[in-house]
Amino acid sequence: MIKNIFQSRKLSGLCVLSILLVSVTILLLTNDTIDLFPYLSLPYLPRSSLSVIPTSTPISSPTNDSSPPLESPVNQTRVDDHPDDQGLELDWLKDDKQWNVSLKIDWKRCESPDYIPCLDNTKAIKKLKSKRNMEHRERHCPERSPKCLVPLPQHYKVPLPWPQSRDMIWYDNVPHPKLVEYKKDQNWVRKSGPFFVFPGGGTQFKDGVIHYINFIQKTLPILDWGKKVRVVLDVGCGVASFGGTLLDKNVITMSFAPKDEHEAQIQFALERGIPATLAVIGTQKLPFPDNAYDVIHCARCRVHWHGYGGRPLLELNRVLRPGGFFVWSATPVYQHDEGHRNVWKTMESLTTSMCWKVVARTRFTKVGFVIYQKPDSDSCYESRKNKDPPLCIEEETKKNSSWYTPLLTCLPKLPVSPIGKWPSGWPERLTETPVSLFREQRSEESFREDSKLWSGVMSNIYLYSLAINWTRIHNVMDMNAGYGGFAAALINKPLWVMNVIPVEGEDTLSTIFDRGLIGIYHDWCESFNTYPRSYDLLHSSFLFTNLSQR
Template sequence: MLYPGAYVSLQFIENFKEILPVIEWGKHTRVVLDVGCGVASFGGYLLDRDVITLSFAPKDEHDAQIQFALERGIPATLAVISTKKLTFPDNAYDMIHCARCRIRWDADGGKPLIEINRILRPGGYFVWSATPVYVKDEEHQNIWKATVALTESMCWKIVNKTSVHGTSVGVAIFQKPTTPSCYKSRQEDNPPLCDSSKHVHISWDDPLDGCLPPIPAVSTEDHSNWPLAWPERLKTKSSSLSSVEPGSATSYEEDSNHWSALVSDVYLKSLAINWSSIRNVMDMNAGYGGFAAALIDLPVWVMNVVPVNEPDTLSVVFDRGLIGTYHDWCESLSTYPRTYDLLHASFLFKKQSQRCDVVDIVVEIDRVVRPGGILIVQDSTEVMKELIPILSSLKWSSTLHQDEFLVGRKVSGALQAEGNRLK
């Protein structure tokens, strides 16, 4: 079944070799953000091409598009470009796509598009397929001209402007610069460059900037502007490691080896989980993304969450070709209820319990996990003793494996009703 807009998305993806051959789906372009995504057909079609697309749209009581996307098994989240930064690191996405989204990119001094520039990788592409691109009346053309002027001030260049094959829909493709040289040659410092000494890397509850984060100068051996092709980038050390903490390169290797062995020997073999029923996964304390990397051969996708009170490793996650977000687990998560099949928490609760009540975190987990879904917790014995009665009070079942791994199962409404009837 083709959902509204799906035909255009499919035609667009299939004809991209002609529109911009350098994209190379699933090789050069791996991590994509879809803005104002509708029912996420664009991201859904790209899954078969080894492209992981995080789709987002605001919550709408009349058209729960994100809920529908998640129910289809497509990565999606609730978000809006308004007054706050998006919860992603700088230079994260290989491509950002916006089709029929009603965003005035030049509004508020251009802050919405400047925010897109922040999270777009140097050399990355912004693909815009909205009415200002192809409708020729005065109102739409004024929006087009204002947006182009803004892109030029940010040193973006238009690499193609064409129509989607077989349709009347137009598409414009812009590219972010790979070096800072253009910024230095601008006649006006507008938008200005950000003050690197004041620039906040963890974008959580921070107002939109009106400035451009500087693009670092790199050598030919450095992959900070663009990582290796997929899937090599999954296991390649990221230059972002240097900004995490001293010794993080060693920690990264240890983390990768640890999760590769643990997932293979325990999670897939010993926890009695039917992984064929799992699609939407969240790692609540993702670190370097080792858990998600160890699951890469399974038909699942993982939302890698980096808690705001933990070391900022989210840039490393994106450099590996994975997706994720910042979050404060003392607050609710931006998603619809019952949207994830499995949540994973490795040594998360002890640190969070120093900031907020564990009961609140478990209640949020209960909200996010679908009926019949699963929670895997790796933690201390003390944490397990605290969690089991809380889960029980929410009608979850739980089992312990090796006194180190707790597997909680959220009882579905039908099973719970049957259990109550039998009592």
């Protein structure tokens, strides 16, 4: 219906009337003086006040560790402090024949402010036969979805706005100080008064992350950040300073790390406003499509690429675009003791068998890295004397096959031209027909319609007719992203979008990466791999229609 309105524009009056009705409804619902639904009123849920946020505070403000913490903007109240409100029955739904359900709200309090059901299932983790290949960091969802509400951390505050948040966040929002002590000599993060401050240091960023990024491009100029290179994967990202800095160069980075003893590193990243997710290269594929990323980066990421039969590196090969680059910044590149030399020789043998070639290498102790390039055709695979690892059969690399699927022990065949060619430079690739759609005429038409639709919806309704303060929105998720039209329509806003493709639907995630956007596969009948309070806005379009059948 929306599509027809924007295509024909014959029902503009009806559209205006609909917008007015929505606006009036929002006004009534947000008016504190009108109690429309007293049986849905939850007075014990605290409201945050934006008035306490120092929106004009300069980045350099936190200078004194002894400064007193700011007063909390919310009066923290436990969810379970009001037992009379639990088990509230919605009679208005029970009496409606259209619903024909008896809905009970019987929420309990979750065990932790950072509870993630599929990663904190200690019962399942204890039953694992092995943890050698990071099985305990993978997803282990409970048999029944938890019915609990995640409490706020004590003294939680409304997050600082972007771009201020990239350099400093409230300590009370992520009250995990262990990383400060653990990484104090590497300048990852510092505690300063009521803030955590991120100076831009890192294990390999001896002269700062900006110098490190510029040195990579100086070493290999073809890595033209923000033009040829748009979509990057950062493995074992720490607090994601690498990805956060690349945003200034029009590069969007999917930073990931496991939920491990490096306390809350992904939570730090998301609170800063940097794209990130919880994941691990263990025994299963990453939730990304084949041939997705322009560049993959690892700076002392603690992944044994040559371990587990070389499967971790084969997984990087799968998600790296043909002709793409792997930047490996680690001690075996420039240290020369026997242990490091053995690791380097093993990596050299493995990458050669995969037809990766070294295109740059530095041996400086401050910034030491090697850059590999993946081949852009199968010719090298076919000419190998020892075809190990072998080429995959088609069944192993079919679409939508990255969800709960074991790591490959083979090399996927590379797509042939024009599908296998490198996308246009940024920003042209956002609007041009994605290379992954060249096979199907119908898909190309659907892509054009989707882009036109969301451009119209965004400019005519979402940006101006809804009660959304877009200046406070930065971390956004599109829960049923399609071709990424929603994210593309927001490209000029200072925010980023995590495009989610449900695993039971059409697989369009390759198209999203071709456009220079980022995304991930997910099953919405399970919990998402992220911390509570990660996103400012969730967008859902025709998602629950399909899920209701499950």
